[in-house]
Amino acid sequence: MIATIQSIIELFTEKGSQLYGAEAVSQLEHALQCTTLAQKAGQSNELVKLRIYDDQAKIDNGKHSSSPIPNPQSPRNKLQLRLLR
Template identity: 40%
Template sequence: MTIEVETSDPVAHVLECFRLRGNSEYGKEAVSQLEHALQAAYSAEQANASPQLIAACLLHDVGHLLHDLPEDAPDHDIDDQHEQLGAAWLIEHFVPEVVEPIRLHVAAKRYLCAVDSEYFAVLSPPSVQSLHLQGGPMTESQAAHFEQHPHFAEAIQLRRYDDQAKIPNLKTPSLEHYVDHLSQSLLTRTTN
């Protein structure tokens, strides 16, 4: 089911995507897509991250809501490439500080697995499963190259919030609480 949302307002579109599909499972995790997004955004907010990084955390897995692959796609050795799908849509509407950490959040996992020996232990089983489909840990030279990316630091921060955002029944602000963060991250608002 591809979502048909009748609005040209990107913030309204995002809210509608979550309302229509946010209750779907987040892979095989114990939280829904919406709960996962809100928990990631809330972690960033509690750490006094910028509105753009908070928006990025909220939107980092929106690519999962934009395709029709089954939730057990990884069991069939399918990588949904949600980070690319999400970034391809978001780049039309949101500033690079939102889009680029999202595009890089899978690469950030591969990076952290390569450089942080304790990181792998915090990954959930579904995240370990998808790691293999996503190329496994980076090589030393891939990791060194990744560190040069202008949005490297934000991608790592987003990834840390992402990995924490899988706690059943955690209380967070509502989706509407993040409308301001999203509005402040729109391309036209910051380039005018």
């Protein structure tokens, strides 16, 4: 299923206040921090979008990662980047 903006907003509204793993930040705070870091690092808009999709997928799957910027060369992320274009 391809995430829509509305479905991402609904997910973060419903589950964004949950803690991000054992960290002292919420799911939403983590997503915003990572997106901001990607933007400040000069990453492409596609990679910034991928950051949000990655956090959305982790919330959906109950998985957490501390990676601030996903590896755009990983097979999974290459596929997601192609879908975003």
